[in-house]
Amino acid sequence: MRRRDALALLAGAALPWPLRARAGQAELDEAVGFTGQVLYLALKVPALIIGVVRNGESSIQGFGRRADGGDATPDGDTLFRIGSITKAFTGQLLASLAADGVVSLADPLTKYVPEFTAPLSEGGRPIRLVDLATHSAGLPREVPHEPGPADNPFVNITPDAFAGWLKANPLLYTPGTSILYSNFGFDLLAAALSAAAQKPYPDLLSDRVLKPLGLAETTFAPSPGQTQRLMQGHGFDGAALPDVPTGSVIVGSGGLRSTPRDLLSWLKWHLDRFANDRAAERLIDHAAYLWRDGLVSVVGMDESGPMTAMGLGWVIMAPEGDRPLIMQKAGGLQGIFCNVAFAPSRNTGVMVAINAFDFNAALAMGKAANDLLAELAPR
Structure with a gap:
């Protein structure tokens, strides 16, 4: 070792631990702030939040205005x-129940909900729980339904609509042979x-995932105090959108609300x-359950980066x-568009959210999250 390198190593070793920790936090704040500021200015969205957790340290920074007029x-x-x-929370719940032997990943859907049978397609290959969790069950993206009113647009997405489609239509492909992104499947x-588990889904998720991990702000039903901190979404035309209900059916595919602090706590657990x-x-x-190599087709999975394999929602x-x-x-x-990403072997995770329906901005946001992971935790 050269003398100069040895002196540098000794100087680093002599630095008191609290000072080293503060230096690491300062570097993280600098990286998150710079990435967030550049992304916010480039995307021209009303607001952006970005957060990172790395080796237990975290940084959250926001830009713009949380709501119009405020x-x-x-x-x-x-x-x-x-x-x-x-969906990633739903995948974790499936993992929790599987770990305790309540369900098996290979269980057929109809073992638990026999009304969701698919008689035109299930002769030799039923839909399994793992097929639903990997978007490979042969289902369309959405169950066909009439649009609801502006203040309750999801009202016509019902269990009866699910059962009716399955009974009347063949699956789009044999489960496990292709991937097509499906909200239908996760619900x-x-x-x-x-x-x-013989328990309403919101209670089940709360008891097995949210409460044990201390995610007190992650919920399907925000309190009045929480709604005062709600970030206002905007449509494709830039107009503010109302905070409409998603109901009791859209719980596996969507419906949750959370905060940056909760999402980073969740990533710390992962x-x-x-x-x-x-x-x-x-x-x-x-675990990776379905690899891209060998599938007939993969549709709707690459917007935030190219899919190599599917985990349970991941x-x-x-x-x-x-x-x-x-x-x-x-x-x-x-x-609202948002993204979470983590590098499990590098102990680093990122979350980003914007409050505008802008697909170009969403694509850029996903790329920025992946690039930031590469910068903060390179191979």
């Missing part, structure tokens, strides 16, 4: 719809898990991959260049 900048306690990130999965507590649940949740991206392996999920509902 002065509040979004922060770690800002509540917003997480849309389809709800069927939620119904099956609820029936298996990153604590060698912890003994709930270890089986984490292992089941993080899109798994293989390492590439400096970028580590990433598990990610994006969501969008009522004028």
Whole structure:
């Protein structure tokens, strides 16, 4: 070792631990702030929140205005719809029930909800729980339904609509042979898990995931105090959108609201991959169940980065260049786009949210999250 390098190493070793920790936090704040500011200015959205957790340290920074006509900048306690990130929570709930032997990933859907039979397609290959969790059940993106009123647009998405479609239509492909992104499938999965545990789905998710992980702000039904911190979404035309209900059916595919602080706490749990507590649940949740190689087709999975494999709701991206392996999920509902991504082998995770329905902005946001992981936790 050269003398100069040895002196530098000794100087670093002599630095008191609190000072080293503060230096690490300052670097993280600088990286998150710079990325967030550049992204906010480039996307020209009303508001943006970005947060990172790395080796237990976290940084959350907000830009713009949380709601039209107000002065509040979004922060770690800002509540917003997480849309389809709800699916990753549903996947974790499936892992929790599987770890405790309540269900098996290979169980057929009809074991728990026999009304959701698909007689035109189930002769030799039933829909399994794992098919629903990997978007490979042969279902369309949405169950066909009449649009509801502006203040309750999801009212016609019902269990009867699910059962009616399954009985009257063949599946789009044999389960497990292709992937097509499906909200329909995750709401069927939620119904099956609820029936298996004999508990309403919101209560089941709360008891098995939200409460044990301390996610007090993540909810289907925000309190009046929480709604005062709600980030206002905007439509494609820039107009503010109302905070409409999603009802009791859209619970596996969407419907949850959360905060940056809660999402980073959730990512901390996912990153604590060698912890003994709930270890089986984490292992089941993080496994790859369906690889792109060998599938007939993959539709609707690459918006936030190219899918290599599917976990239980998680899109798994293989390492590439400096970028580590990433598990990610994006969501969008009522004028909010958001993204969570983490590098399990690098103990680093990212969340980003914007309050505008702008697909170009959403694509850029997903890329920025992946790029930030590559910068903060390179291979």
